Amino acid sequence: MAGDEGTPQTPARRVTRSSSATPLKPSLVTPNLLPPPTHPPPQESLSTEPMSADDLLALLPGRKSQILEFLRVIGPPNSPMLPALLYGGPSTGKTITILHVFRLLRRRFVYASCRSCYSPRILFETVLNQLLFHRRSRENGYSSAKRCERASDFVNLLRDALTRAITGPRDEKKKSCSKEGHGDGIGEMIYLVFDNVELIRSWDKGSEVLPLLFRMADVLKTPAVGLIYISRAMPDAYYSMTGSVEPISIYFPDYTVDDLHYIFMRNQVNQKLYSSFLSIVLKPFSRVTKRVDELATAFDPLFMKYCEPLTDLSLVPDEAMKRKLFDHLQPHLTASLNEIFTVTPWSLVEVAKERTSKRGHIRKLCGKELFSELDIHMSTSAKYLLISAFLASRNPATLDAALFDSTGGSNNRKRKRKSTHTSLDQQDDMAEEILMKGPGTFPLERLLAIFQCITSVMDCSVEEDQFEDGVLTEGSNVWLMSDALLQLSTLCNANFICKSGNFQLEGSTRYRSMIDEDMALKVVWRGVSTFHCRSTYIEDRFPICYHGFGSLICNNWTNGSQLLKLEK
Template structure:
């Protein structure tokens, strides 16, 4: 009887190991499905073959140690998709956590530890995490223990169990940690401590079986914290070309209609929208409504798509005048639709002068706000940026001032006259982008005050256009001029050269309270 009591815990331990190791397929993308081929990997990610081949070389063969990797590039350039598909191709276990969904250190630590310990939150455990962890020091201790157990499960202990039941989809005993949206960590409290700890994990753990991959929209230069960590190997993801975007859009199953492919190729929509944004995640939504308008002549006349050249030319002639208005309707900064005032604005827009209607017709709202930001940067002193935008949406604070004397008024008028005689000043790109962000948020607050229904706020659609492309467009249109680079800063400076009447007219069409933020008035 004594021997039986001693054997029972041993059988339980073996069963627990088998149960936990069989869950290792959860750490492999695709589970027990057969791995994709190299051709499928490259064909699923158009325009990313150089980056994929470079990452495969850096990851190396099975069970080979690696240096930390840093994948960076603009938003929607295929960084996350590429690395996830690579791991699906390699069939290697990894732990993925996004700093966008895990927006606090506690959520980030909990997400990593739950995956590492093969813990699933459900009703049985009260949807509790495996470990409650808030401090980086505790996280490192839990991480080291969990990694050691998982490596043993992947390697030494697994040889004693049935290989057919034990994580048959996994290859090797390496475990990889992927941290996505690293640029958002800089908005956290004590972000420098968290960022430094994450970049130092490879040196702290000192485990050759562990690899770290960081994904960010900003370059590695923005993470220099003077903490002495070894820099990861950078891998840059450039923006897509027009040809790449066209291939990506054609690959989606709903877009494999021959007429839709003709719409992308012959209607010129990709090249037109490419000047405004290169976000692949925004373009399909924009093209859905445009494609319906593209097919209207066929539905109205009861025609069947034939693919003939004459029909393509007819459809393009009927459709081309709708591209420019769509650029202004779709790519907007945060707005709050479905209000009575928006309908009133549409009525009053039709009664405006031809010049104002032309501005509304050809310039997206985000470009208007960028032009307003450049005008504020040219005419406002840099020292006034903080007081003006310190409390967004609270520009009326400037009215609650003590009554100034006549001498102060005279000095202010003289200063304003000197400023007008001097003309617009130059500004750096960083300052204009900071003002643009504040102006965008200020406009959101203005709209939020007019909306009483909170559900409307939740349904607000947000489109993020490429600001640098819009800046280049404004420079080509001679609204903004480039000045010589500053000898101290070494960066290009800009100057807004539009008149006050013009920018006031633009501000009214947004609408944006420009006078509230303009110092010289």
């Protein structure tokens, strides 16, 4: 079991979090980053040396409040905890934080990522394997001939396995218990960590597995078991479908530029050299992505390029040398920026395609994979409608007048100028916080008003290529508006937008956007960028909602236009 130093067995087969699998050797990747967590993680990927809390905070820059909050939630080793949900965007350190906290505390835990465990059976068996120390035998009720496919089998086997693990003799356990000085009735806690639970939504039997996982505390009724869920999706993506009590949620925001600076500076041998490199790359790249893994992938070859003119890597570069290194690096920056900007979405499409071809049909859920699948077919008006719904769900209606005006935003110069004066970072942070509060409901009239606003300038931006033989093609505002209601129903069927009950007083159905900000970004980036190439209207349009919920969208447009310019 993870965290069980006394366990003699090593896993027969390791499945890593990413399909490309073998963890990178730290010496070959950007040297300051922690190795990516593997599955099951601890014995090999993490040293068994205990860490101090200070070590931990130093090891994970930018995650201090999340670490402290998580420590508070799990409490002492013999005290029960309420289920916890750690959520936040990709590569915000959710997994690595948990793994390191458990290593620090030497707690016993089972870790299963729903990315590498991509079906209920693999997930169930992975959990059981770890609990039973990978021994399948009649004695422990888990025969090797027996596959654990059904949720009911899983619950029974899990109950047995947990009972054994909690009550079984464990010298190591006693040692660590006495070290931490606790010894009340429930025995030493075991934690079940389910990572990437948002992916379950797109599984064949996801609608059965997800409620089961989120109700596991009620089902097991074992106080010595702590349940921890890790997710990229917000908490309210789960409660309506699981009917479970809300776990305690801990939000992992995107790293700030300062956090990223600390993360990338950690353990650098030549601090001054790396710092001068970061001063060139960090700002522009972090505008495109704040994902540590993506930045590391981009920085690694760039740093090697940067150092090429140097004969001695331990030298502290003076100003003249910095200039020389910069000149040497500069020609490679644009290509690298473009790559980082385009690789992620397209890699997602590939993953989704691969999965779709295996499953052979499209699912009615709104995960990333699904979006990538649908993206291929989604019409332009559906994409605009989806963006409108996203903005309506994230913006309070009171802001509409300020964000969208009757001219369709062409009078927004003043507001735009004002917003560019405010710090981009502050706006990002604020928008992130608001985004994570979750989507609200809105009436149809409001959706159509926003939709009309963001598509209205199509009237004046219709260009020759939108006419074929004198017939208006897709892209005209008229076409978009007439298609909106039809598209709305399609988007509802696909669960991208959901109806949120009838409100008698208002006499109309309300809707809620079910997409997350990642997906909204991708709709903007891939969905409407073709229009951007023909006209600058969208660049003008989105900054008007910059200070609120469209901030990510606007950031993306800013980046997009920068890249387009760079490409020329």
